[in-house]
Amino acid sequence: MNASGLSPDQIKLQARVRELAAGPVAQRAAEVDRTEQYPWDNVELLKSEKLLGMTIPTQYGGQGKSWLDAVLTIEALSATCSVTGRIAVETNMGAISAVMAYGSEEQKKMAADMVLAGDKPAICITEPDAGSDANGMTTRADKKGNRYVINGRKHWITGGGVSRLHLIFAKVYDEKGTFEGIGGFLAIRDETKGLKITKREPTMGLRGIPEAVIDFEDMDVPPSALVIPPRGLKKGFADLMNAYNSQRVGAATVALGIAEGAYQLALDWSEKRHQFGRPINEFQGLQWKLADMSIKLSAAQALVYNAARSGEGGFPDMLMAAQAKVFTSENAIQIVNDALQFFGARGYSRELPLERMARDVRMFTIGGGTAEVLRNVVAGALLKKKLPQTRDGWAKD
């Protein structure tokens, strides 16, 4: 797939990353899945190719690249290794972009240095009893003298156990116990006492990145750990979740890249595989399947690229990011499933990447806001109503 409207530099970037994806990244993908080991060698590769932290502004050591540049990178990597694609998401979008937009100078420098050195920050929102309804979180930060003491449990935290920098969302209470809003606190694994990785989730796919339960037990941080957007703590969660629109576009891009990779495999195989004395792509049933796959991919790519473009100079538009993620994640599951079908029994074998892709792609209608909750976001934007059933830091005025 290649949508028009890319600059010559973007076409060069895309070609360079596609080469990496087809070479060293593809070679490691099956092993990363089988061993469930975080691919530190791929992190080094991305670092040496200046693909980590590329969206970080130049004054903090990054390259100030656009969301679309990051999207092109993630899309190409995900076609052969979705885990490496996700690492590119989380070192260019999400928590890091929230800190770079709203952090203090000290916080920005620290986060940028960590990411550029190879750290993939973790964002900690979800709790066992507060998933889609993130406002129902019970993790709390109590002000005690000149410190905050944080207690609670988060689960399904991507990178738990490999990430060092954590952006942790908690309900903030002043010294009298009055609720002030939901705030995002920065903490560093192995440095901040009381941050404990307590379980690794056994996942269906995307097995090269751990998903973890993290407990905060009297985790003690100074007020300078709190990231406070300009509208203050009361609107802080909503503002920080606005930064999360970039992560949603990134997640949609991983799904897009996986589906494109699977489609290409099916297209190639359909010419090679002969049955009834002819290539299987001479059967109209399969020709129409290929046509439908390519139509869905073109539409998904346009939604993703447009959502990325909508964010230049700020964050991607909430409506466009939600539309892109719902459409792409749902269609990508279908496309990968169809691609697997082209291979018959071979598609069901672990010797080919299709079954891994089918497991990996299944995640994207869930993580980062489910397809149902994102439909609420879309409906809220269309109706111009602030719906409480979203995950975007809705707060009563």
Ligand SMILES: Cc1cc2nc3c(=O)[nH]c(=O)nc-3n(C[C@H](O)[C@H](O)[C@H](O)COP(=O)(O)OP(=O)(O)OC[C@H]3O[C@@H](n4cnc5c(N)ncnc54)[C@H](O)[C@@H]3O)c2cc1C
């Ligand atoms: C691989 C993976 C990585 C993740 N990484 C992170 C991470 O790094 N950090 C983090 O904080 N979280 C992470 N998550 C958690 C993810 O954001 C949540 O799983 C998601 O928000 C849904 O929450 P839940 O699982 O509790 O489902 P629930 O909220 O319990 O939802 C269950 C079902 O009900 C539906 N539903 C709920 N409310 C509504 C509604 N109002 N209208 C219609 N349907 C509704 C949901 O769509 C879903 O189908 C990750 C999840 C996965 C699978």
